[in-house]
Amino acid sequence: MAMHFEMTVYILRCADGSYYVGSTKQEVEARIWEHNNLPLDSYTARRRPVELVFTESYERITDAISRERQIKGWSRRKKEALIALAYETLPELSRRSHLIS
Template structure:
């Protein structure tokens, strides 16, 4: 199972997962006449993948990435793992005191 991220033509990111070959799935995003997020944002370019043996692990990771901020997704794409903790939503909370 592959979790993947696409950069769409409008600069937004799409996160998904697939059991099929990633190249085939990206082709579908760019060519099939299915109404969805990437349809009006073509072309979409593959910018990140992770592979998982278990579907449950891939589904959990997909949900996690969908909840991330744009900056955190971009740090992951750049493989800047050390920057990820500081980019968590909890890290951006401002103290009220």
């Protein structure tokens, strides 16, 4: 019997309006609780409260880590399009970012 592991990639909106991208093997609700409550010296601890605005689940840890890194590299506008599930706009936002650079 194969063991089933699931990783969740998530985006949080912080109190200051910034976004945080992370991934977890635990229940995403528990991870968000940690972001809001544990006394960690971290990006989110200084920007509480945080709110979960997006999740994607992956069976393979390597896929989740790759996706997390990809999203972290995106512009704010592209992250917001993903949060809005406006997948059709993602390629255009990618092209525009290359033209600006």
